[in-house]
Amino acid sequence: xxxxxxxxxxxxxxxxxxxxxxxxxxxxxxxxxxxxxxxxxxxxxxxxxxxxxxxxxxxxxxxxxxxxxxxxxxxxxxxxxxxxxxxxxxxxxxxxxxxxxxxxxxxxxxxxxxxxxxxxxxxxxxxxxxxxxxxxxxxxxxxxxxxxxxxxxxxxxxxxxxxxxxxxxxxxxxxxxxxxxxxxxxxxxxxxxxxxxxxxxxxxxxxxxxxxxxxxxxxxxxxxxxxxxxxxxxxxxxxxxxxxxxxxxxxxxxxxxxxxxxxxxxxxxxxxxxxxxxxxxxxxxxxxxxxxxxxxxxxxxxxxxxxxxx
Amino acid sequence: xxxxxxxxxxxxxxxxxxxxxxxxxxxxxxxxxxxxxxxxxxxxxxxxxxxxxxxxxxxxxxxxxxxxxxxxxxxxxxxxxxxxxxxxxxxxxxxxxxxxxxxxxxxxxxxxxxxxxxxxxxxxxxxxxxxxxxxxxxxxxxxxxxxxxxxxxxxxxxxxxxxxxxxxxxxxxxxxxxxxxxxxxxxxxxxxxxxxxxxxxxxxxxxxxxxxxxxxxxxxxxxxxxxxxxxxxxxxxxxxxxxxxxxxxxxxxxxxxxxx
Amino acid sequence: xxxxxxxxxxxxxxxxxxxxxxxxxxxxxxxxxxxxxxxxxxxxxxxxxxxxxxxxxxxxxxxxxxxxxxxxxxxxxxxxxxxxxxxxxxxxxxxxxxxxxxxxxxxxxxxxxxxxxxxxxxxxxxxxxxxxxxxxxxxxxxxxxxxxxxxxxxxxxxxxxxxxxxxxxxxxxxxxxxxxxxxxxxxxxxxxxxxxxxxxxxxxxxxxxxxxxxxxxxxxxxxxxxxxxxxxxxxxxxxxxxxxxxxxxxxxxxxxxxxxxxxxxxxxxxxxxxxxxxxxxxxxxxxxxxxx
Ligand SMILES: Nc1ncnc2c1ncn2[C@@H]1O[C@H](COP(=O)(O)OP(=O)(O)OP(=O)(O)O)[C@@H](O)[C@H]1O
Ligand SMILES: [Mg+2]
Numbered sequence: 068x069x070x071x072x073x074x075x076x077x078x079x080x081x082x083x084x085x086x087x088x089x090x091x092x093x094x095x096x097x098x099x100x101x102x103x104x105x106x107x108x109x110x111x112x113x114x115x116x117x118x119x120x121x122x123x124x125x126x127x128x129x130x131x132x133x134x135x136x137x138x139x140x141x142x143x144x145x146x147x148x149x150x151x152x153x154x155x156x157x158x159x160x161x162x163x164x165x166x167x168x169x170x171x172x173x174x175x176x177x178x179x180x181x182x183x184x185x186x187x188x189x190x191x192x193x194x195x196x197x198x199x200x201x202x203x204x205x206x207x208x209x210x211x212x213x214x215x216x217x218x219x220x221x222x223x224x225x226x227x228x229x230x231x232x233x234x235x236x237x238x239x240x241x242x243x244x245x246x247x248x249x250x251x252x253x254x255x256x257x258x259x260x261x262x263x264x265x266x267x268x269x270x271x272x273x274x275x276x277x278x279x280x281x282x283x284x285x286x287x288x289x290x291x292x293x294x295x296x297x298x299x300x301x302x303x304x305x306x307x308x309x310x311x312x313x314x315x316x317x318x319x320x321x322x323x324x325x326x327x328x329x330x331x332x333x334x335x336x337x338x339x340x341x342x343x344x345x346x347x348x349x350x351x352x353x354x355x356x357x358x359x360x361x362x363x364x365x366x367x368x369x370x371x372x373x374x375x376x377x
Numbered sequence: 378x379x380x381x382x383x384x385x386x387x388x389x390x391x392x393x394x395x396x397x398x399x400x401x402x403x404x405x406x407x408x409x410x411x412x413x414x415x416x417x418x419x420x421x422x423x424x425x426x427x428x429x430x431x432x433x434x435x436x437x438x439x440x441x442x443x444x445x446x447x448x449x450x451x452x453x454x455x456x457x458x459x460x461x462x463x464x465x466x467x468x469x470x471x472x473x474x475x476x477x478x479x480x481x482x483x484x485x486x487x488x489x490x491x492x493x494x495x496x497x498x499x500x501x502x503x504x505x506x507x508x509x510x511x512x513x514x515x516x517x518x519x520x521x522x523x524x525x526x527x528x529x530x531x532x533x534x535x536x537x538x539x540x541x542x543x544x545x546x547x548x549x550x551x552x553x554x555x556x557x558x559x560x561x562x563x564x565x566x567x568x569x570x571x572x573x574x575x576x577x578x579x580x581x582x583x584x585x586x587x588x589x590x591x592x593x594x595x596x597x598x599x600x601x602x603x604x605x606x607x608x609x610x611x612x613x614x615x616x617x618x619x620x621x622x623x624x625x626x627x628x629x630x631x632x633x634x635x636x637x
Numbered sequence: 638x639x640x641x642x643x644x645x646x647x648x649x650x651x652x653x654x655x656x657x658x659x660x661x662x663x664x665x666x667x668x669x670x671x672x673x674x675x676x677x678x679x680x681x682x683x684x685x686x687x688x689x690x691x692x693x694x695x696x697x698x699x700x701x702x703x704x705x706x707x708x709x710x711x712x713x714x715x716x717x718x719x720x721x722x723x724x725x726x727x728x729x730x731x732x733x734x735x736x737x738x739x740x741x742x743x744x745x746x747x748x749x750x751x752x753x754x755x756x757x758x759x760x761x762x763x764x765x766x767x768x769x770x771x772x773x774x775x776x777x778x779x780x781x782x783x784x785x786x787x788x789x790x791x792x793x794x795x796x797x798x799x800x801x802x803x804x805x806x807x808x809x810x811x812x813x814x815x816x817x818x819x820x821x822x823x824x825x826x827x828x829x830x831x832x833x834x835x836x837x838x839x840x841x842x843x844x845x846x847x848x849x850x851x852x853x854x855x856x857x858x859x860x861x862x863x864x865x866x867x868x869x870x871x872x873x874x875x876x877x878x879x880x881x882x883x884x885x886x887x888x889x890x891x892x893x894x895x896x897x898x899x900x901x902x903x904x905x906x907x908x909x910x911x912x913x914x915x916x917x918x919x920x921x922x923x924x925x926x927x928x929x
Pocket of ligand 1: 391394396414415416417418419420421422423463
């Protein structure tokens with residue numbers, strides 16, 4: 068394995084990581100599950116391609132700088148997600164999932180039919196702008212943004228919604244707004260990931276953004292552990308690399324992948340990190356919680372035996 | 378005394394069932410009012426109506442002279458009404474401290490951008506929130522359990538934590554739904570003192586649902602009795618304990634309970 | 638007018654295949670409250686079982702047909718045992734079921750690609766192509782047979798649910814699984830029956846789907862539409878699933894016939910979104926106020 072090959076896998080993992088971090092906010096921190104985030108990636112990818120592709124290529128683009136493609140792709144996904152959220156965020160549990168699935172597939176089918184963007188045949192002329200460095204910077208920004216968000220009142224409100232929606236409302240939290248903020252941010256992340264993806268592959272096609280892609284993102288979030296940013300980072304690295312490593316088995320790799328998904332669900336429901344953060348403060352918090360539990364057990368035992376002696 | 382909460386002809390129907398039937402009563406500013414009645418009498422439904430979780434079929438709810446019917450629950454909480462739940466609803470996987478800290482959010486107003494960029498206003502206000510949460514835990518004797526995951530807290534303390542979380546919102550009116558459920562007489566006794574103390578210290582008004590008659594008779598200045606959704610009596614503890622209809626309602630249900 | 642009737646008949650035919658698939662989603666949803674996305678993979682296997690029964694084994698149609706339906710019955714039960722039972726026992730949240738189902742669906746699809754290959758295969762001609770002439774109308778022989786057998790199978794299902802003891806247990810469990818378990822109903826058996834029934838009908842649907850179109854590993858993607866039909870009718874309701882499917886079949890055919898065949902696939906999702914916005918519980922689902 069040479070460096071270019073490894074670098075390629077890392078870049079793909081880094082791109083996936085952006086989308087996964089976004090979905091982690093929605094799923095891990097806000098408790099909403101989406102099977103439509105590939106749709107937001109598609110929007111980012113196509114809008115990004117449209118902004119940066121050369122006007123001379125077919126389909127024609129605008130030939131603007133890459134940075135504008137990133138901004139435009141992310142913003143477009145965010146705007147679309149806002150309208151989807153208006154419609155679907157009030158739905159309960161399973162039905163929100165189903166709605167996102169419907170929207171995700173609808174977005175893909177729409178791109179299938181838009182000839183301006185190449186239709187089902189795809190868009191071949193996307194400039195190759197996704198450099199290793201650009202992806203790395205995007206990942207760092209994405210992690211910092213998320214880490215600061217979840218440790219603010221806005222982020223805590225989202226966590227409260229995940230934990231107990233009714234109690235969150237009663238605690239004066241505008242649940243709908245928290246969900247909406249979370250959804251839009253996660254869609255922007257997905258959109259940006261889509262832009263990077265398009266400029267990494269240099270060729271995009273609607274069928275790259277199918278339900279399977281959405282599922283893959285959710286699987287990575289769960290594999291990493293709900294409510295853990297470090298889990299999402301590790302999850303994206305491991306689960307993007309895994310199918311690539313399995314590429315030697317070529318046709319069997321997705322069979323293994325499916326089996327692995329079932330195995331993860333069945334055996335390790337808390338995921339890699341199980342809500343824990345691999346940072347100094349995260350570890351401190353974890354130890355504090357463990358000590359508190361041990362102490363509480365000790366006090367209760369003491370009280371119990373005290374009562375018996377009475 | 379002026380009324381902080383004024384309920385008139387409040388009615389709620391679920392399909393054919395009238396859970397609350399033209400009930401009227403008020404809670405005076407600074408008062409502790411008890412809401413009692415047999416199982417299924419409609420007590421919790423009234424809480425759900427006041428806090429905006431259900432919309433009334435008809436009738437009015439006025440809080441400090443303004444109608445709050447049709448407002449969303451979080452707005453009602455914003456205005457100063459908050460509650461605890463009969464079947465405890467804590468943020469289960471968060472620590473005791475984080476439960477309270479989350480509920481303190483109304484005492485901060487830094488913007489989204491300030492949070493992401495960690496600007497000074499964010500830092501200052503977060504410090505203030507942390508101090509406030511610590512202080513509340515201290516007042517309510519929960520500091521020892523600060524880092525415990527709420528779900529691991531003993532039952533009685535979970536109920537107390539729910540009250541702390543409610544207090545974090547700086548409420549003016551606190552609704553307690555069976556706060557003594559599952560507590561032993563000792564703990565109930567403690568709770569009674571606690572209710573009176575928070576009313577005095579925090580200057581709020583309390584409406585409490587309870588089945589423990591000792592608690593109700595001990596702390597409530599005024600008691601409202603419901604049966605099958607209707608108000609059958611109201612008055613002081615003395616008046617209620619002598620009321621023939623109330624005695625019948627309770628005896629009636631206890632007989633049914635024996636039959637069942 | 639003739640064209641209208643012709644379209645209606647086509648719509649009914651495809652709608653009845655959707656119905657065979659949709660009841661599988663709905664049955665599982667009614668008991669376990671999650672959308673079993675592995676069902677698409679089971680249907681796909683049914684199409685292959687039937688195909689190889691006819692071509693490799695050279696079985697008569699009726700035998701190949703039964704082979705397919707009993708084969709998928711078995712597959713559905715195996716999927717339940719491996720992918721869901723451990724989750725059930727752990728009382729995992731519904732999402733884990735959905736993800737596990739997605740995993741099973743990825744596994745089945747790619748297992749077929751790896752072993753049989755990704756190529757499209759066409760069923761041998763079982764029924765003559767010549768249509769039955771009914772006045773000015775020409776009804777495809779296959780369409781008619783599909784419609785009749787589907788209707789018979791669905792009637793059998795409804796009979797089973799309404800009249801047998803096990804069927805009644807399924808109904809009871811769909812109201813309240815926990816209460817049923819307390820009353821001594823063997824919920825494990827109920828769940829196996831539900832998967833078995835869904836799997837059996839999935840086999841029939843797979844064969845018909847393969848005969849009407851072609852067989853390929855990604856058939857599962859098309860079956861998403863039957864899932865939408867189940868949502869359309871009201872997830873968890875059997876009559877709803879049938880009604881939703883027939884309506885979807887008809888609407889699709891009309892859209893393809895009168896507007897453009899490009900919108901054919903899109904219309905299902907448009908319906909899905911409209912239903913979720915206007916009436917999330919579908920046509921026949923119950924509307925309830927949440928308990929606080
Ligand atoms: N969301 C709902 N849908 C239908 N019926 C409801 C709903 N909520 C409450 N009810 C019914 O309204 C009636 C009153 O219920 P409520 O919970 O208010 O009683 P309660 O007085 O709090 O009783 P308890 O002492 O048992 O808590 C009951 O018959 C209950 O079944
Ligand atoms: Mg109650």
